[in-house]
Amino acid sequence: MNAVGIDEDAVTGWIASLGVGAVAPLTFERIGNGQSNLTYAVRDSGGARWVLRRPPLGKLLSSAHDVVREHRILSALQGSSVPVPKVLGLTEDPAITDAPLVLMSYVDGVVVDSVNTAESLTVDQRRAVGLALPRTLVRIHDVDLDDAGLTDLASHKPYAPRQLDRWSAQWEKSRTRDVPEVDELATVLARNVPEQSEVTLVHGDFHLNNVIVDPAEGKVLSVLDWELCTLGDPLADVGALLAYWPEAGDSVAGPFMASTLEGFPTRGELVAAYAAKSGRDVSAVGYWHVLALWKLTIIAEGVLRRIVDDPRNRAGSGGPTEKLIDGIVRRALDTAEAEGLS
Template identity: 50%
Template sequence: MNPSQTGHAGLETIAEVDPDALLGWLDEIGIHPTGTVSAARVGTGQSNLTYLLSDEDGRRWVLRRPPLGHLLASAHDVAREAKILNALADTDVPVPKVYGVCTDENVSPVPLVVMEHVDAVVLDNLPAAEAIDIDTRRHITESMVDTLAKIHAVDIDEVGLSDLASHSPYAQRQLKRWGTQWEKSKTRELPALDALTRRLAASIPEQHETRLVHGDFHIRNVMIDPETGDVRAALDWELATLGDPLADIGSTLAYWPSSDEPARSAAPVELLDGFPSRDEIGAAYIARTGRDPKALEYWHALGLWKVAIICEGVVRRAMDNPSNRAAAGVPTVQMVDMLIEKATEVADRAGLAEPDSSAPGSDIAPGVRPVS
């Protein structure tokens, strides 16, 4: 491409990226765009930023980079995400192909990942979901459950992911990590969250296995074949780790709204006819995998707690740097409050204990007491 072409103006829309240097790096990894190249921010994701690259022949690629501004330690690691996708390339888990990871600071001050563009849809808007018939909508959820089961069946030693994260008890790790994230990103004090954190720490179920965990599995993080309803690709692996697989389905349930609750997103496609209820999804996963339904209630509560903390972090990043805002807007503190209220209801239903706040012991994380 001639550096004087206006296509470079499109590439300049990628935050902090030098367009000429990026095109040079793409050439080095075997991607040779034709004519003018455009770049457009896509998706409603509130964390890593995603761009669609297009050339004049209609070819497309996807570029990912971390959000702008100050990042918390270990967060938004796109190179780690690429490692996971590469490890899963020859498994039954549907993932996009990674073409390369750029760590050249002449191209970008932060790492970039370029991967294939999957010819499928993301149901992050109502028109896309409404265009799919009711029977296909139900199959989408069946395929999502099947995909999650495939993720949890991956042999982590065989694919080279046994060193991805600690093999120590997962719930304790999650409570420490997200409790710390809350302290670093909160915009105000929230006693209800602190109380729930203590209850979760006091009621951890026994962990029977250590598996690959996606960490953020919901309907907006999968790409769907609109004709068949099959999951063509599982996306956004930045929170993936090793741990209790029930945590994943717990997060899926946390993101899945019911008709009597405030929506989790600007486009609550899950409430359309044909999509099953949250309880049906949980039951389908348990039937598919044979895992413990009682422990799932705990992980549903923890999933809601974690999503609330993630939302608070998004609110904080948008306050610090408005360029991080996605087109669909950002969560509100009211949504965070609602998620904690719902998580407390789930904890009540699951019978999670309310520990004595004066009990001795050091904290797992700020405001978190260890299991007695």
């Protein structure tokens, strides 16, 4: 049975032409809990493995899920201090695929994308893995844009207003219902934009599910899912990490529960680790935490919309529900209140 979204014969021929040593026949299996770009494990008859990425199926919003752009970013980071997979190929040939495909190396490690996986780690390993994330963010934010050829990746104008404009537009295009709190939060965020002092590479979707780790060493082996990468305020990535990092005492935990287990650092400890490693002023991180929760709400609603429009986009773990999305909105409102944003 063919993997949905892949013409296995045509793609096998393309991979064979890349000179990566693939021995036919190849098998393709949808992997990961990602609800955006689709990811497949590719295996050949000799046991070698690769990873293949393509955009979601069906109608897409303009500029979303751009794997060609993701290919550019990963290519630019090859050989840098940022751990990323090796990029092996890109095709947009309509004889092979109906959407761009990117082939990259397989990185052997652990993705802590479920409570079950997190439970397989020791308490000490959970803490080490958690603290490795903000240290890896510092590597991303220290990339020299000129050396990497990424100075023109995106606008250098203040990042928060750009994000508010972009994601408000995405909300209007992808929402399945009225959620007045989303508009309310946008207004609050627009009134409280912090001053931006630098422009760095920003991953845009950095969290525990989007890294491959070595628990024994407590290190990040590879950072994945660069489709939302841009240029902007580095604290935006710290805020996103917090948004995807529920704690056991949260009234509304959100979709990713692994970090609620014993051993994982608190959100405060993540911020402190980032500040210590980067030397940056993190006093505005609360604003970026709220913005990230607001953005997460819109992303989750967009995923729900794509699943409604084309059920083949549903990941193995299912997908977001209206109840879950409403819970994220509640967390955003509560966090805004706690941070004194009004």
